Amino acid sequence: MIGVSPQPTATVGEKHGLLRVDSLSRSYGGVKAVVDLSFDVPASGITGLIGPNGAGKSTALGIVAGDIRQSSGRVTFDGRDISDYASHRRAQLGLVRTFQMSGEFGKLTVLENLITAVPTVGESVSGALLRRPAWRTALDAVIARALELLDRFDMANKTDTWASDLSGGQKRLVEIMRGLMASPKLLLLDEPMAGVNPELRKRIETHLLELRDDGLPMLMIEHELSVVERCCGHVIVMARGLKLAEGTMADHRANEAVRSAYLA
Amino acid sequence: MNAGFQLYLATLVVYFAVYAIAAMGLSIQYSYAGVVNLAFIVFQAAGAYTAAVLTLGPDTRIAGFQTYILGYELPFPIPLIAAAAVGALLSSVVGVIALKKLRRDYQAMAFLVLSVIATDLVTNLKGLFNGQAGLALIPSPLQNELGLSYGDYHWAYAIYAVVLTALVYGVCRWLGNSPLGVSWRATRDNETSAAALGKNVARVRLSAMAVGGALAGLSGAVLVQFITVWEPNSWLFPETFVLFTSLIVGGLGNSKGVLLGVLAVPILLLQGPSFLPEFGRTGLVDSLEWVIVGLVTLVFLWFRPKGLLPERPRRLDKYRSKGLQALLRPRLNRDVGGPPA
Numbered sequence: 001m002i003g004v005s006p007q008p009t010a011t012v013g014e015k016h017g018l019l020r021v022d023s024l025s026r027s028y029g030g031v032k033a034v035v036d037l038s039f040d041v042p043a044s045g046i047t048g049l050i051g052p053n054g055a056g057k058s059t060a061l062g063i064v065a066g067d068i069r070q071s072s073g074r075v076t077f078d079g080r081d082i083s084d085y086a087s088h089r090r091a092q093l094g095l096v097r098t099f100q101m102s103g104e105f106g107k108l109t110v111l112e113n114l115i116t117a118v119p120t121v122g123e124s125v126s127g128a129l130l131r132r133p134a135w136r137t138a139l140d141a142v143i144a145r146a147l148e149l150l151d152r153f154d155m156a157n158k159t160d161t162w163a164s165d166l167s168g169g170q171k172r173l174v175e176i177m178r179g180l181m182a183s184p185k186l187l188l189l190d191e192p193m194a195g196v197n198p199e200l201r202k203r204i205e206t207h208l209l210e211l212r213d214d215g216l217p218m219l220m221i222e223h224e225l226s227v228v229e230r231c232c233g234h235v236i237v238m239a240r241g242l243k244l245a246e247g248t249m250a251d252h253r254a255n256e257a258v259r260s261a262y263l264a
Numbered sequence: 265m266n267a268g269f270q271l272y273l274a275t276l277v278v279y280f281a282v283y284a285i286a287a288m289g290l291s292i293q294y295s296y297a298g299v300v301n302l303a304f305i306v307f308q309a310a311g312a313y314t315a316a317v318l319t320l321g322p323d324t325r326i327a328g329f330q331t332y333i334l335g336y337e338l339p340f341p342i343p344l345i346a347a348a349a350v351g352a353l354l355s356s357v358v359g360v361i362a363l364k365k366l367r368r369d370y371q372a373m374a375f376l377v378l379s380v381i382a383t384d385l386v387t388n389l390k391g392l393f394n395g396q397a398g399l400a401l402i403p404s405p406l407q408n409e410l411g412l413s414y415g416d417y418h419w420a421y422a423i424y425a426v427v428l429t430a431l432v433y434g435v436c437r438w439l440g441n442s443p444l445g446v447s448w449r450a451t452r453d454n455e456t457s458a459a460a461l462g463k464n465v466a467r468v469r470l471s472a473m474a475v476g477g478a479l480a481g482l483s484g485a486v487l488v489q490f491i492t493v494w495e496p497n498s499w500l501f502p503e504t505f506v507l508f509t510s511l512i513v514g515g516l517g518n519s520k521g522v523l524l525g526v527l528a529v530p531i532l533l534l535q536g537p538s539f540l541p542e543f544g545r546t547g548l549v550d551s552l553e554w555v556i557v558g559l560v561t562l563v564f565l566w567f568r569p570k571g572l573l574p575e576r577p578r579r580l581d582k583y584r585s586k587g588l589q590a591l592l593r594p595r596l597n598r599d600v601g602g603p604p605a
Binding site for chain 2: 065067086087088089091092096097099103104105106107108109111112113115116117119120121122123124125127128129132135136137138139140141143144147159160161162175178179182
């Protein structure tokens with residue numbers, strides 16, 4: 001397995017799902033973006049999160065990742081209550097996200113985008129100044145891993161390119177690779193195929209399926225239902241901030257409420 | 265070359281070194297970590313005052329001449345180290361307050377206000393550093409011990425300042441290419457993504473504030489021990505803009521660009537008006553300095569925002585090492601069908 005090393009999860013996580021969202025709500029003034037949302041994300045497979053525009057999917061993902069503060073409710077990850085954790089602490093626990101709008105580091109090369117995702121001893125002033133041999137060795141291993149990942153994602157020819165000079169689809173790939181470098185326990189994907197050409201979309205899908213088969217659990221917001229059908233065994237449907245249903249895509253297609261709210 | 269001109273040249277070399285050390289500090293804060301520290305000059309001043317009060321000795325020596333705190337006579341290089349430490353410490357304290365809660369544009373405003381307040385404080389608290397009149401007769405390091413003539417000492421000081429600059433340049437390059445340097449640039453480019461990858465953005469920026477502050481303090485000490493006087497008018501907030509202009513002209517994020525920018529702006533451009541014949545009302549020629557700084561900043565931002573030496577991608581070769589080669593060898597061998605190493 002290259003680049004992906006899902007960390008072992010606690011038994012509590014296995015029993016209740018790796019991620020548990022409990023009665024989550026978030027309002028913006030009078031607008032209720034997320035209302036009493038509860039769901040579990042299992043420790044394997046890709047869980048889909050679908051719904052019409054404005055359903056509250058990205059807000060929910062933002063709350064899970066710690067970018068948005070919930071008005072009420074709790075988030076439990078790997079058996080630990082992380083409701084009050086800042087986003088960087090959640091990432092340190094293995095809850096890593098990608099963004100709907102590309103979140104690349106523009107003036108870092110593709111390689112640097114990848115290596116910065118891995119914490120090493122040289123990230124403090126004293127470490128960088130005094131422990132050069134230690135961080136050089138660590139960095140060597142990280143770079144070797146990044147180069148393997150770039151090979152796997154057919155991006156080796158972009159190693160030295162500034163991320164700002166990539167196409168929209170390539171930026172998505174960089175974001176996914178960067179997420180993988182951070183050794184996630186759960187990868188949160190916010191519309192990973194939005195604005196990507198069909199050919200690259202296919203590639204991203206293939207990579208996601210490979211990662212799933214390698215044992216990396218993911219929670220993915222996606223509008224392209226055929227992709228959700230192929231990738232996600234478990235799908236949560238949201239509309240107007242509420243959870244409408246949970247199940248397989250086949251279940252949802254048979255569900256009148258889901259059909260009228262989203263699939264029609 | 266007459267002695268006066270030689271002295272002028274030595275002074276220019278020292279000024280170059282002082283501006284270069286300060287600009288490298290600001291470059292770490294602004295070009296690397298994206299912190300718009302419009303109070304940068306305050307930390308240089310803090311270093312200068314620290315070095316001064318740690319070398320002047322007690323203020324009772326010449327009764328009523330000047331009053332200041334501490335008043336030690338510490339040997340070289342302790343005042344220099346203390347100045348850097350005070351710069352770093354003060355920067356960190358300010359950083360904790362300014363960087364944690366405020367957005368980047370508000371941070372810049374907070375820093376600008378801080379700069380103005382700091383000048384007012386030092387001017388009005390006369391007991392601190394002798395108020396508006398400032399400190400004078402600040403000793404230069406090892407001047408008596410070396411026993412050099414006035415002119416030779418100037419050149420010795422210039423060489424010492426250049427050696428310090430080279431050291432600082434090396435340390436900055438070292439830091440820039442370390443994982444910390446990559447983290448600085450990552451938080452600069454996209455702080456939300458950096459946080460999503462587990463980076464404590466405030467702490468990463470704070471480390472840049474501390475390093476930049478240390479260099480600011482160091483530059484202040486080098487300057488004050490050369491010119492031997494220091495007063496609130498030496499560090500008014502527009503001085504920070506001279507450093508920003510140097511970075512913009514030289515090229516943001518390029519270490520050689522920082523040196524080129526310093527050579528171009530505070531040395532060549534700002535020294536230019538002093539060769540002009542005096543005209544108009546008194547002080548007009550001096551105030552042309554600020555007009556030039558403003559114009560040059562605008563011209564570069566408009567026509568060449570990347571500066572004379574633009575930031576370049578740090579290619580894989582920059583990170584290559586023997587260790588990495590060894591790690592990559594099996595892969596390369598596999599790719600060309602050779603035996604694994």
